Amino acid sequence: MRLSVELQNGNVSTTPKWPIIMRWNLFSVASIAVTPLYKGKKISSTLINMLVAVLLTALYNDSLWVSLLQIVGVKSLSSVYFYLIFFILSSSVCFNLLSIPALFPGHKYSLILTVIGAAMGSYFIDHYGVYIDSEMIVNVLQTDSSETLELFNAGFVLHFMIYAALPALLIFKLDIFQDHSLKGTIRTICIPAISLMIALVLCLPSCQTMASVMRTHKEIRYLVTPSNIIYGAAKALSDSEEMAPNITPLDATVRLGDTWQTHQAKPLLFVLIVGETARAANFALDGYARNTNPNLAGKDIIYYSDVTACGTSTAISLPCMFSDNKRSEFSRKAAAKKENLLDLIAQAGIHVSWLDNNSGCKGVCMRTPQLSLKYDNETCTSEHCFDLAMLQALAAPASNDQFIVMHQQGSHGPSYYKQTPENLAGFSPICKTSQLQDCSHEEIVNAYDNTILYTDLFIGQTIERLEQLSESYTTALIYISDHGESLGEKGIYLHAAPYFMAPKEQVEVPMLAWLSDGFSERFAVDRRCLKKAAERPISHDNLFSSVLGLLDISSAVYDLKLDIFRDCTSR
Template identity: 40%
Template sequence: MSTIVRSRPAGIASVWPALRRLADFRPEMTVERLALIAAGFFTLFCNGAFFRAVSGTGALHGHWSTAVSLVAMVGSLNVLLLCLLLNRWTAKPLLIALLLVTSVAAHFMSQYTVYLDADMIRNILHTDGKESGELVSAGMLPSLLTLGVLPSLMVWRVRLRHRAMGRAVMVRGAWVLLAVMVASGAALGSFQNLSALMRNHRELRHLVTPGNYLVSLGRVLADDQAGKHRPRTPLGINAHIAGRPMEARPRLLVLVVGETVRAQNWGLNGYARQTTPELSRLAPINFTQVSSCGSATEVSVPCMFSPWGRAHYDKDRVKHSESLLHVLEHAGIHTLWRDNQTGCKGVCDGLAFESFEHASVPKVCDAEGCMDEVMLQGLAGAVDRRNGDVVVVLHQLGNHGPAYYKRYPTHLRRFTPVCETSELGDCSQQQIVNAYDNAVLHTDEFLASTIRMLAAQTDRDTALIYLSDHGESLGENGLYLHGVPYAIAPETQTRVPMVMWLSSGFAASRGIDMQCMKREAQAPASQDNLFHSVLGLMQVSTPEYDGQRDLFRACSSAAG
């Protein structure tokens, strides 16, 4: 009987040994050498946004030595960071985690010019699953695979060489010292140019990854731990209503906290498109020059409800103090926060709070969330259950990006074509603006509906104040979304719309001249004015009230 010999095709036979050798490839190296290779990888392949931003300042123009020094300095600092973080037991899992996170960070920094400072990290930590899901797209896959998954697989194949403890400590110390010396030498080599660069563009340090998010995360965790059991400082505990007759009708004030609407696209401000047709018919008081306290919700919302504002902003003090709503409660005014977002950022701690984030109301909600109209459901009943004056806050989902196309119902799809993806880099700027403007139309419709509901009230004097938390970049100068450090944030992120409406009964009871208010609304204002304007409007007397920042005072004849 003959033996049949099956042979592999010549092509496969030649490739097979190479594949076997690749599968068996498991290099052996020390932790320090692995740190050096990883630091080089991070520096050269994950810091594109940083080097592009530096180049954009003009600091490298004609200065090749400065470019070399900068690369050497960033590389050696990455070596230093990894030598301090990695050890024989944690090197591989920790480095894999860093690679995966850094690949995602590099994607967002390159696509949206995101600066990963402490405020941005705090925003990320407070983002819920629904919002995070909108940021995940197919556009992330190339970065995740090439900068995260593939390098992680290579790291997993590495065999780490063991050393005796004493020798390991000595070698690691030598590497740390060498990294410090190289970083210092690189900095001194182009000291004049690099010192000027970092002095004039301090925000650039928030683009150097992975150090940017690691340092910022450390700061956030340290702040949270320090204030974990720290009680809030009472504010306005002796507040009371003054100058108001006992027989006066109760008042209802609705504060609408907008999300990501910028002044430049607000129809009432003279925008080329009419994005506020409903409000235009109602002719409210529109403030045309309003600046925000921050460029992100985590800063702006607590700040606007504090007495200090941007002028005297101190994150720690604001975070651990009571807010405007607590002062109103101390004065005997009921408050209620209704939320279609990710919470009140501490502003309403200990007070009445209702979340509609996961509500299921027909026509206004679906599996992905609810339109802002959901917050008007049952509002009249909630107010009626509270005697006396009431202040209600409605926290919108508004224009929250990058999925602007999800922020409005079909009948408001007026500006086309629209960007129908969260990967804004795949759309033209006009498509992005079209989707964004449609979402502004929805805020206009929501505000008009709220005002009409308030105007129909027969047993209360009513008023509404709308103020967006911050603006948004829509691709101007390569910037998208928001959260750029305030010192360098463009006006598209820091100029916001503000609208006020008062019923005739409310205006009369407070002696407010509405024509005077419309003239005053042309002057510059800011979120700093909200705290004091609400107290003045509701006639709350407290030492925290500053009449100079009350927007109603100049046009009011009643005591406040």
Template identity: 40%
Template structure:
């Protein structure tokens, strides 16, 4: 078939194909992506900037102009063929996810926050994957990412692209530098005073901190743990008490001192413990603001100021020193693991038990600790330390941490999407978790008292970190320590000892009560537990043992 002398085949070859996708220059796309990320995924950064720069609007304008130029200068060189789309799409999705947690919870995504997130359980992570999060990811992340993937990018020849990119990047860098220099004194003062502000620039800091975490994790894989306290041995208890001496160390989770009625909180969140002969230390601070930091730190021989994650891995901890002394040491976990603290001792993961009376998926309420405790106590034949790692008050699903019986404070927030609850509902749910922890701790003490004829028992409770419940726009925990509010670092610390246990230490309980108001911290746990178990070793420091000043005789 022919038309006007032109065959169908010739017509098909000569006609240009219809363009179904819009085209865009590589630099233009880079600029659009850079500005989208800067202004669409940095809501918290810009809100805080507007507040902090309220008295100098010219400095705020310089900040906007300078960062815009800086982002363009950063993303333009990435607009290379085969690189631009994957990198831009990754940055958009990462920024969308990060912006949700930064904007909703006020958190800073540093390397330790990423470590904490990586080590969480699927169920715990699931509490954060709410419908609101999914909608946010769709609108802020997926749709823009699809648009980037859909458009066709026009790329210049290599040398032309290099020259063109340079013509964009150099002026942007100059503008960035001039903007910073123009109000340097203001910028220096505000960013020094509000150090969290720079940490919130998304996605630059989150991605950079993820890389930092990956590098550190790779370096840590070849660490060999060195022994500690191999000279440890048990001293004869005062009075030569023959019964096994048993200490149950309870590692609390996300319990903040501000909500413990033992420390003066107006609500009766500790009704059971308040009736028992416990010593409460009201001025105790944590080593970190997240489990992945605090748990290994609190069992480490290093004080907070000297502790690093690497040191914690390189050196044995309290559990090892107790084992060197011939004490039976076990770790029961009802959380996200021991963070390598219990790698060399007997461990039990209760969240894997599948006990439907207490568990849903891989999460269990702390009632399972009490349920399993009787059998363990009845099997004790020697001096022992049992460490119980609670799920405690871990958020945002506070409602999942306590049974129906403990919904005393109502109405309580019944979702992990805290934005759907009022401040009162969030606090009510959180206070119910503290109420249930009170019941668990009192139950442990009761079980030890019931066996006082067979063993000398004690309980040592200390939370790993606190929690923000909306104060100053912050929720959950994990803030960098240098900017962390008091509610994330001020933690409850409680000790109970049976009569025989107290006697075996030569402890003056009146003295202990009188000194309880002194400043305490996670630094005290290592040495205080050694002191409780009458362990002598060269690594024991009596100045960090909270009981040492009140002991008439440390044993022999």
């Protein structure tokens, strides 16, 4: 989930809410206003759309009004006029959006769904600083049930009952009249359109302020509920990645390079760990003051200190990481219709497998054999398995060349405390709830740092296991996180912020490589050279060609310029 802001300083802050008594008074007024409608009278779809649009704009947009107040302030009558016309414009846009389904049967139920969506959106915007766009919609839809349940607590239930269940019940009991005659259809279309034109005309005296706010603070559009939800859902649907029956091949000529042509006594065993929600800022290897990497600090690894993710959510970053396209060219829809890095490695002749301890591979492993986790008393609870359970995959590896992807549970929030066994939690006190606003900043950071500490243990033990196997296999490992996380800095929590405005905590991620002596010798890699070059800026864009290059896989889609290992190999 996402952000909050103090916009006068270029940030956003969604703290203060309307006093509860004011909210209840407004609900009371609204209830009194619609009471006569229950006495056998009908209400037109146009009128109910107008009423719902006004109420949603007034009552479901606390963070929007607070943010605008911080941007514009109250300095003169022109400022007051700006708020008035922004309210009218927002209500009018909402009115127009609600009028579209009024042209079709079942309008009442579309209103109910809109109110429920707006209630849920307003809760997460107000409590977690979320910005709702198409990426957030995708992130929500692709989140598994256990992660979703973490967000549903007493506070959410109360909010839902007041802002979703009660209004939905009132709407359900209304006798809404839809006039589908030609005259009625014209009225349904024209009245909202005219209201929008009037709103735009009213904006003219304040157009300079309006243009400045919307140009300078583009994130404001993602706070306007329910327009943000409706637009985001529509865009997410249009961009949705359908798995095509015929996948476009990337390179039919892909093959193993010259390094593989000589007889090798030891098969390859390569592990790629995809981290979850780990941010570079909290890695001691990256300069963090706390010792969150006691295990890795003693390993002969290459740590990359300037790595940028190609997205701020797993739904975007994961397919982007394995795509041959750069972030600037990446599209989930296009990526789903063609092969990716895993396909190329498999076609070259290396056995590829995927082990997931998260909410799925987001389509990346659709054509890749899946490994499964077996319940283990030491590493699993009744709810889930901790990441150390994935070491099962290395207990007795097959004797052929192996490329194994391990997708971590990692530091997924907001219930960070659930990702670490209690006996391995090194920092306290910790936040033991998904309601982050109920915890101190120290408790949140402690709980999150424990997840990094556990990730350090998991990577460290994976390396140790690969070291043990290096007598029989040519072993190596790469770890890279999918995206980062906000822990309350400037009022921002969780992740999935729109990329153009995402804070560095969400896009700067840790990455490291460990290469055994046998691997370095076989593939002619100079580890000292790699360490010297590890401070240069790289990103998820580099992963595709870097893995191909490191494993000496020859392909037409390999990009020499993006291979971070190329300058340190002598093949």
